[in-house]
Amino acid sequence: MLGKASSIKNIKLPLILLFVLLIPLFFGGIVPLEIKSFFYAISLTMKCTLILITPLIIFSFLFSSLISLKTNIIKFVVILISAVFISNFIAICTGFAISFTALPKLHLPIQNSFNDPAQLKPLWEFCIPKLIPTEFALIGGFLFGIFFSLKKSSIAEKIAEKLNEISTGFLKRIFVPLLPLFILGFVFKLEADQVLLKSLKVYSPVFFVIVGTQICYIILLYMIASNFSLKRFFTYIRNVFPATITGFSTISSMATMPMLIIATEKNLNNPTIVKTIIPATINIHTIGSALGLIILSYATLLTFDYQLPTSSALLKFAFYYALAKFAVVAVPGGVLIIMCPLLEKYLGFTGEMTGLITAVYMLLDPFGTAVNVTGNGAFAIIFSKIYKPSSKKKQFTLFESQKI
Template identity: 45%
Template sequence: MLRHILKVANSIIFKLVLALLFGLFAGKYLPQEVQATLYSISLSLKDILIFILPFIIFSCIFSCLLSFKSDVFKFIIVLILCICLSNFISTIIAFNVSHLALSHLDNFSNINQEGHTSLKPFWNLSLPSLISNNVALFSGLVAGLIFSKFRNKRVDVFADKMRDSVTLFLNKAFIPILPIFALGFIIKLESDGVLTQILSSYLPLVLAIIITQYVYISLLYFIGAGFNIKQFIYFVKNVLPAGIMGFSSMSSMAALPLTIQAAEKNTGNRDLSRTIAPATVNIHLIGDSLAIPMIALVIMSTFGPGFPDISTFLIFSFYFVLAKFAVAAVPGGGILVMITILETQMGFTPEMSGLITAIYILLDPIITSANVLGNGAFAILTTKLFAKKAAE
């Protein structure tokens, strides 16, 4: 029992909740100098992350594409296109659901900052941008595709080392200080007088995310089952343990053995299941593709630049889908690589980035569970596709 309590107390979510509660109830009582210092630290941590983000993006997307061990280049290309299409459809669903929900909810637009002074940081690092994230993204994509076609053992080893270095940095250096990263922005929001209003207004968002995720994923299983209810129940029963594991561990990788087992049962194709499930575990992310845009759109409508038009969102979706290949397999990894895209394509401020990071991590168990269940449905649908192509 004590061991379980210590494990919970050491979790990133527990620490983030503490940071949120501290910022909400005690932040305003801190001296102005302390508030400004914490805000400056958060901004500095964000600047450091943005500075090294191109390396993270290149390393993750390059090693991800090389992790496809199959030598069949056509198979890899088709699978990548299926992943991109699925993630893109999820983002479009998120846009439409958010647009519909926001048109019926007034409390998101009632947040204001009247009567509050804006907190100013003591310093700002303003680190230079050595290479743009877009260049890193496309370079990793092109290099990954080339070396997945023309295999080289030294390149594979180099890619693995880059991936391990990024994972080590995030797990040992950045993830542990995420509560501090979020705390400064939480105190900034409380200083501006919007944090309490945000927390009281965002419950409908959480409910909308949960309902959208599980309704859409259920639809995918229905399609995979040929709209046969008995077959649908069989599919869900097999994949549910993997979804529970994803929820409790906040890790799609930890749930992978159960995901593979469920895919084998649901598809009846052992070889394809053992190829598709591991290859897509960290890049086919329905939970992320629905949750992140929905949270972002609500934040924009709350105190950002406003709800974007469809052309702006489509450009964002393009970069968003590609950036999914650069997501690191760590808690909160789904949002870390998206911060720059949100700031460059959607007009996010540092405070908005801090807020979406905090909300995302708090919802991480739900989002990860949806990712795992979505991967189970993806395995069924793509196995049917590849089996049909092989039969032609």
Template identity: 40%
Template sequence: MFNLTHMLKLLILLLIVLPAIFSSFIPIQIQALLYSVSLSIKSILIFVVPFIVFALTFSSASSLKTDTFKFIILLLFAVCLSNLLSSLLAYFAGCIMFNNIRVIPNIEQVKDGLSPLWHFKLPIMISNFQALFLGFACGIVSSYASPEKGKIIGDKLLKGALFFLKKVLSPIIPIFILGFVLKLLHDQVLSTMFNSYFIILITTIFITYFYIFLLYGAASSFKIKDWFMSINNMLPAFITAITTMSSSMAMPMTLMGSEKNTKERNVTFSVIPATVSIHLIGDCFFIIILTLAITSSFNEHSLNITDHAVFLFFFLLSKFAIAAVPGGGIIVMLPVLEQYLKFSPAMLSLITALYMLLDPIITSANVMGNGAFTMLFTKFYKKVKK
């Protein structure tokens, strides 16, 4: 899986870079064909994602490894609060950034832009919200009514969802990206965006890691020695995350580093596995800021505070349905972005491409954030438990 993931990441990177060099040599009909295939894959994704979301949330709700109801409630509350805080900080940082750094061009639709050869669209059987609600409800009910059967069903659903994501979806992600990249290049969007986004990406990286740095400080009561020692203990997990681009593969190192920091093996070994895929500080910052940037750039629809509030609500819920596959963090967000922020295919393809390129940085931020969260939650839980 390690080699397959790396090959897929490299292929995606090549499919973003190479077309920029050779797109002028690709016939328009071939570009239109590949763009049509990408749109068809997007339609299939939006159709399938709610079922994947149900499977992942059911599995998550039915498999928390703890014997106390209080622990589950406190952990879920803490995860939601942390993700909310990260998202709000990202939102306000993005708003301040775009009001003061004028690097976002208004991108207009090209009149003779690349058009698909056909239109393929599947009906939406169930919304993401319904899938999330049903997944959580069924998972919680099964964990109380029949924990063993609920765990078995959850494991089977998880295996089915991961099989589809890893064996079916992952191999076609490069094709999905390629068609949209060709569309963006043909319409002269990609070059403009990358030139304009450099400052934004650097600023986002700084803001994200500075926030995580402060979290470790808070978890260490801002004692300088403990502060830097706690970060040092997590460096092996950070290096593993940035090289493997997988929070799951970095989990053994995350467990070791967090145990050194908390000195509480039982709590640490319950928190990390349960939250590795749902507590995602990196995703919160990067997806929110990229969303604001792309919305500002295309300027196709006028969005009010209600639109952003609804999007933020579903964004936070979607954190419970992230799969450990390349691009999993953005894949489950595509229907939400399309439905609530009116993202066009070009906007969806751009945020997907940027997310893929930044995945090592986003994943390492997620892992470092999980280490800080575990320290803070352990201190909080020990006080509540007394």
């Protein structure tokens, strides 16, 4: 009963965000300019507040995620974390590669209204400078998490649990309920600048590029997992498909985890390693969102005619994004909470672009979640081929899944 309520709640949020997009689209012309300016100011204030506390959120989730690894096998921990990072990094780079090759062929229309000096202004301006760079929080959380996952400390575990509790409470009780309000002001801004309708039309063909890329990537992963045996490939897909559909309908990797474990046990025939890897990677190995968000971000840069980032900036972005995957919490839009500072620093995003991409990404989230779940099943199979215990004895204990 609780799972059903959670599923309904997860489905309801994208519908609300769709409604938020439609209000300015159809009724923006009759809404007074002062009201638009008011909501735009709220969105900017929320954005500045979020950017200020994002480093703490990143550190707390990264620290608590890595410290929760319940094993004394250093080799296993290092290989698992390295494999997750490399897999996410490859997916991110693949997203950029597809963006470079496929998106220019769509001839996306350019929006240049942001250069108009008569654009909508916020009713007030409020912003506090960020005290800690996002990169410091990422690296610090990673190093502390790895250190205390290998050198156990009850004090460190209590601190990690408390930080995780505070950050999760903020996201679940404050940010997620206010997410529609956060987006509404930026959407009013786009409508006032007369680029909202054009921008939404742009994402229609981009949607097919994203979903097509995600499907092809999953096929490739399972072909690798099956050693390119078609018979084994179709067996793997048939077994994991119920978990894929569940992930699509619930929009929650955590809610799908029991079904994914059952499916992957059939594919791998090794319950111990499956029940270790799946809970440990369910939130941090997310190739669906890696592919989708990258392509969506690049399409946004093209349609708003922003200067495309250099190769150096893209590599830095990919590195920190792959690192940030360890800090993503399983709440709607959680990945974008972590990504906002990186999008703005390395890809040159503005607040309006962030607001729009948040709403559009949430509408695509069912597909991304389905790919995340399915990809985790393939990752477990491939990882089992990489990690070879030195003896037949049980070499590691079960991971504790992150408490969300």
